[in-house]
Amino acid sequence: GAVVSQHPSWVICKSGTSVKIECRSLDFQATTMFWYRQFPKQSLMLMATSNEGSKATYEQGVEKDKFLINHASLTLSTLTVTSAHPEDSSFYICSASGTGTGGYEQYFGPGTRLTVT
Amino acid sequence: QKEVEQNSGPLSVPEGAIASLNCTYSDRGSQSFFWYRQYSGKSPELIMSIYSNGDKEDGRFTAQLNKASQYVSLLIRDSQPSDSATYLCAGDSWGKFQFGAGTQVVVTP
Numbered sequence: 001g002a003v004v005s006q007h008p009s010w011v012i013c014k015s016g017t018s019v020k021i022e023c024r025s026l027d028f029q030a031t032t033m034f035w036y037r038q039f040p041k042q043s044l045m046l047m048a049t050s051n052e053g054s055k056a057t058y059e060q061g062v063e064k065d066k067f068l069i070n071h072a073s074l075t076l077s078t079l080t081v082t083s084a085h086p087e088d089s090s091f092y093i094c095s096a097s098g099t100g101t102g103g104y105e106q107y108f109g110p111g112t113r114l115t116v117t
Numbered sequence: 118q119k120e121v122e123q124n125s126g127p128l129s130v131p132e133g134a135i136a137s138l139n140c141t142y143s144d145r146g147s148q149s150f151f152w153y154r155q156y157s158g159k160s161p162e163l164i165m166s167i168y169s170n171g172d173k174e175d176g177r178f179t180a181q182l183n184k185a186s187q188y189v190s191l192l193i194r195d196s197q198p199s200d201s202a203t204y205l206c207a208g209d210s211w212g213k214f215q216f217g218a219g220t221q222v223v224v225t226p
Contacts, residue, residue, distance in 0.1 A: 002163075032212065043218040044161070044205070093160045104149045104166075104209050111160040 003027050004096050006109035013084055014117055020080045021112045023094030030096035033077040034106060035069060038091045050077055074098070084116045120144050123206050123217035130200075130224050136193040138220050140206030143187065147208035147215070150182055150189045155203045155219065164204075165191065196224045 003026040013019050023033060032051050036044045048064075050056035050071035058064045068080040077096075081088055091113050095106040122141045130136040142150075149168050153161035165180040167173045167189070173180045179192040189208075193200055203219040 034214075044216050046213070046216075049213065104212070105151060105163055106207075106214060107163060108153075108160040 002105070002107040004030075004094065004107050004109040006094055006112050008112060009110060010113040010115075012115045012117060015085055016083055018080055018082045019084055019114060020078055021092055021094075021114075023077045023079070023096070023109050025075045025096045025098065025107075028096075029074040029099045030077070031074065031098040032096065033071055034095045034097075035067075035077075035079050036093045036095065038093060038111075044093070047079075081114065084114070086116045089114055089116045120210075120215040121206055121208055121217040123204075123220045125218060126221040126223075128220055128222045130193075130196045130222060132196060132198060132224055132226050134196055136191075136196050136200065136222050136224070138191040138193075138204050138206075138222070140189040140191075140217055141187055142189065142206075142208045142215070144208060144210045144215065145184075145187065147210045149209035150180070151207045151209070151214070152178075152180060152189075152191045153205040153207065154200075155205060157202075161205055193222070196222075198224050198226060200224050 005024045007022045035047045047062045048056045048058045056069035071077040093111040095108045097106045152165045155161045167180040167182045177194045181190045201224045203221045205219045206217040207214045
């Protein structure tokens with residue numbers, strides 16, 4: 001149980017374009033979803049927290065107009081990187097917590113590796 | 118000061134031995150704690166959660182929590198090469214996780 005999927009698993013895009021990443025909870029209702037970014041050999045950095053049907057709460061220093069988050073249902077959240085630049089290249093990971101998971105655990109998706117050329 | 122502190126390692130452990138990982142936290146409001154394993158290039162995988170003081174065992178893993186000392190630990194018994202990974206400690210504070218930087222464990226045959 002508590003499976004989270006992400007799509008795509010990797011994406012290469014040109015500078016200036018936008019990329020959408022989907023995060024789905026497959027066997028539970030994700031009342032809260034989290035988006036993280038991880039650079040090589042560094043720890044996870046929380047970008048934003050979203051609750052179903054509400055606006056996302058962004059961490060300090062994360063541009064909300066650049067990283068658009070939508071949590072439209074209890075099983076789906078999307079992160080759109082707008083006008084991507086090479087410095088946005090990173091490993092983006094979503095996680096989810098919610099009903100049926102037994103506690104306060106966050107379950108992570110497999111991640112999306114973004115490369116901006 | 119980081120809210121969750123871990124030794125970065127690497128922690129070198131002979132195969133079959135016990136790996137001992139430590140984590141301290143500064144937020145006394147944290148009530149729930151978690152250990153995640155992250156293989157290189159992969160996303161974190163939940164290993165253990167612990168909510169109350171004392172020990173919690175699950176297979177070869179034992180988590181220990183001491184809220185008075187603000188200390189969480191993870192023991193891995195009978196370490197295997199497949200346990201080689203980075204282990205992340207996390208504390209839940211009002212629904213938001215504070216992650217440590219992770220301890221790299223290397224199990225040597």
